[in-house]
Amino acid sequence: MTDSDPSARDAEYLAKLQDYYASWKSIPSYASLCDVFGIASKSWVKAILDRLVKAGFIERTPDGMMIPTRDFFARPLAESSVQAGMPVAVNETQGDYFVIDEMLIDKPSTTTLIPVKGDSMIDAGIHEGDVAVVEKRNVANIGDIVVAIVDNEFTLKTLDKERGQYILRPANQAYPVIRPQGSLEIFGVLVGLIRKYK
Amino acid sequence: MTDSDPSARDAEYLAKLQDYYASWKSIPSYASLCDVFGIASKSWVKAILDRLVKAGFIERTPDGMMIPTRDFFARPLAESSVQAGMPVAVNETQGDYFVIDEMLIDKPSTTTLIPVKGDSMIDAGIHEGDVAVVEKRNVANIGDIVVAIVDNEFTLKTLDKERGQYILRPANQAYPVIRPQGSLEIFGVLVGLIRKYK
DNA sequence: TTGACAGCAGAACGCCCGTTCTTTAGGATG
DNA sequence: CATCCTAAAGAACGGGCGTTCTGCTGTCAA
Structure with a gap:
């Protein structure tokens, strides 16, 4: 054959x-x-x-x-x-179009773009003005960079655990670790980052 | 109706x-x-x-x-x-609402995506594995991050001028400034950056 | 209470789509 | 000249596809 x-x-x-x-x-x-x-x-x-x-x-x-x-x-x-x-x-x-989208976005319906403010994650290479690609969900793993809601504000931090308690760790020594009292409200998980120069 | x-x-x-x-x-x-x-x-x-x-x-x-x-x-x-x-x-x-590609790419025909190797630009928040969005052209301004061709290899550096001579400045103290003898061959200019987590 | 309408279910239909089979023409090859 | 093989043409068909129509149910306003 x-x-x-x-x-x-x-x-x-x-x-x-x-x-x-x-x-x-x-x-x-x-x-x-x-x-x-x-x-x-x-x-x-x-x-x-x-x-x-x-x-x-x-x-x-x-x-x-x-x-x-x-x-x-x-x-x-x-x-x-x-x-x-x-x-x-x-x-x-x-x-x-839709080349980069395809690369970064697995679940379009739950993915949103959020501009980054501040420099609290600068050691992770995330700068002010960058755009975070965030998949909305309320579960995350230790080590994920998450968008959490703290004091009615979005904040982008690394999720970690300390003595059985979830904490939010910045990537900048000038900022303190956030230890939320009670439960931690997670808005989404960082799945991508976009930066535009000039 | x-x-x-x-x-x-x-x-x-x-x-x-x-x-x-x-x-x-x-x-x-x-x-x-x-x-x-x-x-x-x-x-x-x-x-x-x-x-x-x-x-x-x-x-x-x-x-x-x-x-x-x-x-x-x-x-x-x-x-x-x-x-x-x-x-x-x-x-x-x-x-x-934004389309990511349109956000990052102005001139599709001359824009290409190049994966980043090494950590020579890490202080600029550009990590290994990131994808550089590069607009191909051979002119650039001082301060632009450019893709230059040095020793038959791509390299991503900040374009600067020193005593009337173009130089390539890394964003990592562990790397030396590149002072090309003769002319500097520029492949393109960095216009965007993409990172995918996980 | 009664429509009026939005939101859907379900059947019925004709045509086009993908598949398979058979046939043909034109090189190569020997 | 006989024989393959490639590159198609063409017919035939069964089912799935998009379309249309008709019917059902809940909701809300009058």
């Missing part, structure tokens, strides 16, 4: 699919792909797509829909010039 | 759709959306989607497939003025 070795022209078809996807951000139906590929039969489109799936450029969701993989976005980029000082920069990909 | 005012629960449905999309990067069939939304009838799913289309969160390709728009990826930015106890104000509509 020779099955399917990657056809020579699959690269060409892949290129057309990438162009289409760049425009519409979806993989169309087989019928539409006939137009995209310049082919008249759906069966051959299926054969091509099956090979692209096997080659790892596309995958299927549980619903059978086809979505691109990371390899789908990979650019050819001249490898020989790597030594010449040119970038190995990983992410030369897709010049559109 | 009552048409459709945005239903109160549409925000909730949108949130579920966003979460699904974050996982699968596609909008599933109406039947699957019944499960996602926790709804039993496809007709109601269609009604919801129609409203989301009209509200500008999703749109349709020529093939009738549904794809997210820019607004679909917008995240709420909490106002710093949330002293009033519960900052649930974030949840309700009228806050500011």
Whole structure:
């Protein structure tokens, strides 16, 4: 069973699919792909797509829909010039939005952005003006950086435990450790950080 | 014709759709959306989607497939003025919404993402593993943090001038100032920073 | 109390979609 | 000249998909 070795022209078809996807951000139906590929039969489109799936450029969701993989976005980029000082920069990909979002945000519905005020976490590399990406939930692990509500104010600190009691530890010696009396109200957990220069 | 005012629960449905999309990067069939939304009838799913289309969160390709728009990826930015106890104000509509990519990237075609190695800029709050958002260009101002090419390697340093000569200043006393002989090759300028926790 | 409407359930339908099978044309190969 | 193999075309089909319509239930205002 020779099955399917990657056809020579699959690269060409892949290129057309990438162009289409760049425009519409979806993989169309087989019928539409006939137009995209310049082919008249759906069966051959299926054969091509099956090979692209096997080659790892596309995958299927549980619903059978086809979505691109990371390899789908990979650019050819001249490898020989790597030594010449040119970038190995990983992410030369897709010049559109939702790249960084995808990276930082797992659960969009519970994620919110909160600007950082003050320098109490500066030793953790979190500066005033940075934007904290916070996943809203009220449970966290020791060592997580959390957004807690203390005295009716947001505060960003590292969650720790001291003699069975939760405490909030700043990352700046100029600030005191916060030892809340009673229960500690956690608003969310820091999952990412964004900084804009200039 | 009552048409459709945005239903109160549409925000909730949108949130579920966003979460699904974050996982699968596609909008599933109406039947699957019944499960996602926790709804039993496809007709109601269609009604919801129609409203989301009209509200500008999703749109349709020529093939009738549904794809997210820019607004679909917008995240709420909490106002710093949330002293009033519960900052649930974030949840309700009228806050500011931001798309992270648009926030950080002005010129997509010349912007690239480069992972940070080493701790030579740690005093500037730039840690190993952070991702630098770099705008590719070969001119920069004094004080800018630049990606320069030194000895065929990328290096991230602050651009400075010393006796009429450009130098690269690290933000870590353990590292030396770089004084390039001859011209200085600048790859790009740091315009943003991304960090992912956990 | 009575509608009027929003919020959904459920059935019914026609068409398109993905799949499979069969057939064809045109190189290679020998 | 016979034979493969690749690269398609094309027909045929069953089911799922989106669409439409009709019906049900709770709520709230008049």
